[in-house]
Amino acid sequence: MTAPAPAANLGAAARWGGLVAVTAALLLAWQILPSDVQGDGSSVPKLDAVLKALGPSGEWGAYLKALRVTLGEAFFGLLIGFAAGVVLGVLLGESRILRQGFYPYALALQALPPIALAPIFVIWFGLGMQSKIGLVAAATLFPVLVSTMAGVAETDRGRIEMATAFGASKSQIRLRIVFPGLVVPIFSGLEISVVLSFLAAIAGELISANAGIGVILQVYQRDYRLAEEFAVLMILVVVGLALALLVRLARRLVLERMPNE
Amino acid sequence: MNKVTEAPDERVRPRRDLEPRRSPLAGPLGAAAFVLLPPLLVGLAGVLAIQLVISRFEISGVVIPKPTEVWEIMSSDLFLDQVGQSAWETWKATLIGFALGAGAGVALGVLMAESRTARFILYPYVVAFQSLPKIALAPVCALWLGFGLTMKFSFAAMLAFFPVLIATLSALSTVSETRLEMATAFHAGRWQRFRRISLPSAVPGIVSGLEISMAFALIGAIVGEFVAPSAGGLGQLLLTYSEAINVAAEFSVLVVLMLLGVLQNKILFGLVRLGTRRFFESSR
Secondary structure (H helix, E strand, O other): OOOOHHHHHHHHHHHHHHHHHHHHHHHHHHHHOOOOOOOOOOOOOOHHHHHHHHOOOOOHHHHHHHHHHHHHHHHHHHHHHHHHHHHHHHHHHHOHHHHHHHHHHHHHHHOOOHHHHHHHHHHHHOOOHHHHHHHHHHHHHHHHHHHHHHHHHOOOHHHHHHHHHOOOOHHHHHHHHHOHHHHHHHHHHHHHHHHHHHHHHHHHHHHOOOOOHHHHHHHHHHOOOHHHHHHHHHHHHHHHHHHHHHHHHHHHHHHHHOOOO | OHHHHOOOOHHHOOOOOOOOOOOOOOHHHHHHHHHHHHHHHHHHHHHHHHHHHHHHHOOOOOOOOOHHHHHHHHOOHHHHHHHHHHHHHHHHHHHHHHHHHHHHHHHHHHHHHHOHHHHHHHHHHHHHHHOOOHHHHHHHHHHHHOOOHHHHHHHHHHHHHHHHHHHHHHHHHOOOHHHHHHHHHOOOOHHHHHHHHHHHHHHHHHHHHHHHHHHHHHHHHHHHHHHOOOOOHHHHHHHHHHHOOOHHHHHHHHHHHHHHHHHHHHHHHHHHHHHHHHHHHHOO
16 A cells, blocks of 8 residues: 555545545534524524533533532442442353343343433432432343353353363363453443443433533433533533543453453 | 464353253254243243232223223224234335435434534434434424324324434444455455445444334334324224223234334334345345
8 A cells, every 4th residue: 555645645635635625614603504583492502502612711610510419429329330230240251051041030120321320210219329320230231241151151162172181270270261251342341331321310401400411411401501502512522422422442452451362 | 482372262151142042842842832832831821820810909991991892892803904904004104214214323323423523413413303302293293294194103203313313323333444455455445345245244333223123113103103192093992992991902903003103013013124135235
């Protein structure tokens, strides 16, 4: 791939040009198209209004407070869901009879959207953070469980047989062969669960809560403060990207530290 | 030299599958019993345990309803009437949303896989939008699209769009280069390469994306019903029961929702199996 370098460069330039042009057109449309009238039920806030709400004069106190609550719920819920998911995944992966008995229920429960479970979790754990933490734990458990279980089941049988032939004990096989092979599938489950944790926390807050992103979104909407509402959505995009990046980074660090076979 | 003909690589061994391969009991009946018995036993034991614990420790029905209560509600004519109507409302929105969202997702996935320029320009937006918890958009959607069917299926379509877009894109970009080069050497045109090589090898990936998308479409419809208070459907029914603190009825609706989720997955699988069989036969 050395010969067509100038042509490739030209292509890259054209692509960057295209990206910039499309972005500029979108931003321009965002500034020009929305009407000035706020609160007519169909309007989108103009770009400059959203930028102003994101600037130093924006309500950063309220945004950050809500974000802290939501991220806290997501974090603690994910911690519980992740731990339970790994343990149950290893159990179901190792025992065929358990897997056969419980897996259909895991699949069926997974079909329940977090928002549908929210009212019941409010009854169980109240209006505060606990009900959202419970909801996040329930939502994040399954992706981790399913990928851990698949990881256990897909462990290379040949390697286990060889280790057994060399007199390795069951716990040695687990520690040396099965568990190291689980790192990649567990991380792919975690990648899904991180996104879900944030989502489930907000879903719970939309149903009933006293603080958090879901609450201020609804407050801003009720008061037709759409510029602030969109500002919060923009912040959510950034936080979501940061969370996804964090998981990728963690995976790379863990894989680098792991001894190569 | 001999290595080539020696025993096959370890990885070729049959892997331990997630499903049981053979039943120790004989015959098709025995095989069915082997698959169905463990979950049935677990289910029965679970229901029995919950029932016993609730009556032994006198746990209030507001916390967890007795399984017998849930069953009583689920078998009453009034509930069946209500739930049938609501489930259809929800599923209608799910299907319309799935068709729109998954269709657009496959189309855009193909476009992004085939055109480097399109991929370059669209990818940043896809990533940004993907990392947004889309449930946060529900209030805004309700504001623009009203509180009816339109809002529900639009939201379902938005959730259904991404999994299949990503799956299509990644399935099409992992197509074997050698096979594509060989096709080019045999003077296959762009369309022929796509139709005969890329598409058939991408089908399994796209189907698994469709599966997730359909589950997401159902979630989207339910979210729409929760956010838009007059939208009807199972979400609305759940909210009504939750306001009346009728927990047993809430659980009944959740059971129906689970069944709907499993059922639509099975339907999708059946259709896909039918469709791919014809597709592969016609491409031969």
